Amino acid sequence: MQTIPSLALARAIKRWLPQVRAVFGGANCDGPMGAALHRNHRFVDYVVRGEGELAFPLLLDRIDAGRTPADVPGVCWWDGDRSVAVAPARTTVPPALIPIPTFDRWQADFDASVLRDRVNPSLAVEAARGCWWGDKHQCTFCGLNGSVIAFRSKSADQFWTELSMLVARHQILDVIPVDNILDMEYFRTLLPRLAAADWDLRMHYEVKSTFRLGLCYYRQGPGFLGVRDVRDPAESAVYVLDEPPLREAFLRCLTPQRLDDWPAQGQAAAEELIAEGLLLRRGGLAVTLPYRMRVWPVPATAV
Numbered sequence: 001m002q003t004i005p006s007l008a009l010a011r012a013i014k015r016w017l018p019q020v021r022a023v024f025g026g027a028n029c030d031g032p033m034g035a036a037l038h039r040n041h042r043f044v045d046y047v048v049r050g051e052g053e054l055a056f057p058l059l060l061d062r063i064d065a066g067r068t069p070a071d072v073p074g075v076c077w078w079d080g081d082r083s084v085a086v087a088p089a090r091t092t093v094p095p096a097l098i099p100i101p102t103f104d105r106w107q108a109d110f111d112a113s114v115l116r117d118r119v120n121p122s123l124a125v126e127a128a129r130g131c132w133w134g135d136k137h138q139c140t141f142c143g144l145n146g147s148v149i150a151f152r153s154k155s156a157d158q159f160w161t162e163l164s165m166l167v168a169r170h171q172i173l174d175v176i177p178v179d180n181i182l183d184m185e186y187f188r189t190l191l192p193r194l195a196a197a198d199w200d201l202r203m204h205y206e207v208k209s210t211f212r213l214g215l216c217y218y219r220q221g222p223g224f225l226g227v228r229d230v231r232d233p234a235e236s237a238v239y240v241l242d243e244p245p246l247r248e249a250f251l252r253c254l255t256p257q258r259l260d261d262w263p264a265q266g267q268a269a270a271e272e273l274i275a276e277g278l279l280l281r282r283g284g285l286a287v288t289l290p291y292r293m294r295v296w297p298v299p300a301t302a303v
């Protein structure tokens with residue numbers, strides 16, 4: 001929800017139903033923004049700053065018990081007309097406890113909607129919080145100023161289980177992970193599994209601009225539909241390894257090969273890859289170029 005409409009709605013609700021408690025939370029209430037939002041709007045009863053999984057149930061407990069939430073981390077509350085901001089928690093919610101979203105009610109509403117044939121629905125899922133890049137040198141424009149930036153992610157097993165359950169339950173193949181950044185470990189653990197499932201999943205992940213294209217290339221495009229190359233089109237090129245003989249030649253040459261021993265079709269495929277700069281021939285041997293490169297040796301997004 002947007003902040004200003006949410007404030008207007010909260011004010012209207014409080015005007016008509018003053019007994020209702022207005023609680024705000026989310027990215028726009030993070031850190032000092034949350035304290036300022038509370039301080040400036042007397043009709044906002046509470047603001048939860050930071051992660052809600054532990055703080056929100058605690059706040060509800062305190063409200064239920066008629067106690068002040070002075071011990072609930074990150075919460076802003078009113079002591080008379082004074083806005084009090086409790087310091088946020090130092091600990092974070094362990095990734096294994098990050099809940100699985102429940103889309104059942106949304107699905108029922110969607111199915112009943114007249115717009116259902118006009119909208120292409122996606123599932124929003126969460127595998128990680130924080131940012132491993134920002135942990136070391138946060139980008140100047142980063143919006144995660146108030147939150148804990150330490151990176152934490154679900155194990156590939158857990159995320160795979162959640163993802164496959166949601167996809168099967170809702171029969172939706174468009175998936176949007178809300179993570180700030182892709183867990184690099186997933187190249188080894190999760191992505192090969194997604195690729196092997198062969199589900200036609202369309203996942204949209206954020207990666208760093210310094211991300212090595214060779215990583216995708218090495219993993220044979222692990223379920224990626226495409227990599228957006230934001231360089232000047234004049235300097236970039238796309239080469240797709242989509243024909244079986246090309247893929248086979250490429251993969252076989254991960255171990256140096258003597259091309260003379262290959263059948264004609266394999267040799268033709270290898271020649272094409274050599275021409276593209278994806279294989280290197282030295283003497284009688286051909287080998288796939290190494291993928292761990294800072295700068296990709298060919299002007300290609302070879303996925």
Ligand code: B12
Binds near residue numbers: 030178
């Ligand atoms: C998905 C997403 C979107 C989607 C939303 C799709 C949708 N239908 O929900 C789209 C693409 C529309 C979007 C748009 C924008 N986004 Co956005 N978006 C995100 C993203 C990637 C994930 C948010 C999410 O769902 N997380 C999963 C949930 C479970 O976690 P959470 O939101 O952090 O919530 C936790 C707590 O905040 C708290 N909480 C949340 N809500 C509440 C409510 C209550 C009552 C309580 C008690 C607690 C609580 O508990 C949750 C669990 O711990 C975040 C980055 C990130 N990874 O957080 C950016 C992010 C929230 N977006 C951001 C921005 C700037 C925008 C835009 C303004 C961009 C623009 N210039 O247009 C717009 C604004 C849209 C709007 N109307 O408000 C910034 C916000 C910066 C800030 N601190 O204010 C973020 C943090 C990205 C960033 N790093 O800069 N966004």
Ligand code: SF4
Binds near residue numbers: 135138144180
């Ligand atoms: S990569 Fe994104 S989340 Fe990470 S520090 Fe930069 S802007 Fe922030």
